[in-house]
Amino acid sequence: MAIYHKTLQYHEDTTEKRSLNDEDIKFLMELQKEMNTQDTTETAEPRFWVIKGSERVQDDENADELVLQADGSTVTSTTEETVKYLNDNILSDCNINRENCKIGKGCILDFILMYTEDGEEEYEDLIAEEVNEFLANNGYDDVRIVGISFRPVVYPNTMFLTEKEAREHLERNHYHYSEDAHTYCMCAWRSPEVWWLWKILREVKWDELRQNV
Known part of the structure; x- marks a missing residue:
């Protein structure tokens, strides 16, 4: 059953009329x-x-991009920017017992943690939530990755x-x-x-x- 808005009301027509010019x-x-x-x-x-x-909405389940939030503000707009920000501003400041540690973009919207251990190059696949855990464990409780979809x-x-x-x-x-x-x-x-x-x-x-x- 249709529900109608209650503002359908009428008043006197006071608009001044004129002829076409x-x-x-x-x-x-x-x-x-x-x-x-x-x-x-x-x-x-x-x-x-x-x-x-289109509008950007937070959507961790069906994300088109993974962006970084710091203190509640969004500081990146794409997954590539997020990777660059993590490498330039966070990984270099973390106390990591691994050499040449960097993060990269993995398949679809996952990440890859790359580092050198015992002279060998190692790779770890990480989902966004695991990166968030990594950030929290290294003193970045106010920084987290969130999914963004375009609708x-x-x-x-x-x-x-x-x-x-x-x-x-x-x-x-x-x-x-x-x-x-x-x-x-x-x-x-x-x-x-x-x-x-x-x-x-x-x-x-x-x-x-x-x-x-």
Whole structure:
């Protein structure tokens, strides 16, 4: 059973009305041309555009990257950066009874601990939790590796009648979005009001109204 928001209420229409002017009609004609000639992206009508990108969320089970947190702040953004940070800032300061000790990226999202013992090169496969135990045992209780996954997101409060405007918006406001943000076409599925409005915008002969302005 559908649950409706309780804010569907009405009040008196106090918006001041006016007649169409030449500037309005010029805008409608240009909008109509853009809507009728832009690529449909094989999306059903009524189509509109939004901004789509990705968000980073902590996810130790299905991680895309392993990042390092220190004192609750994230100090790396990729697994490669995490490996470099561990080697440059932590391993060199640890009391390790092994020569040439370094950590590297293993298969998938595991790590490899590499060192020399009795003149022989040794390798140990470590999962992230084992690295965290290693850090805690060496006095780095405030440093730990966490998993990060990237999830697709359609940004709220974005809605454009044309892809051209969506692209221009993204170019002007790219700093508000993820690096992989892009325009994305959607359909106002089973929305009769939007369908009818789109039909008016695309089919009315706006130039004929100019003679009455």
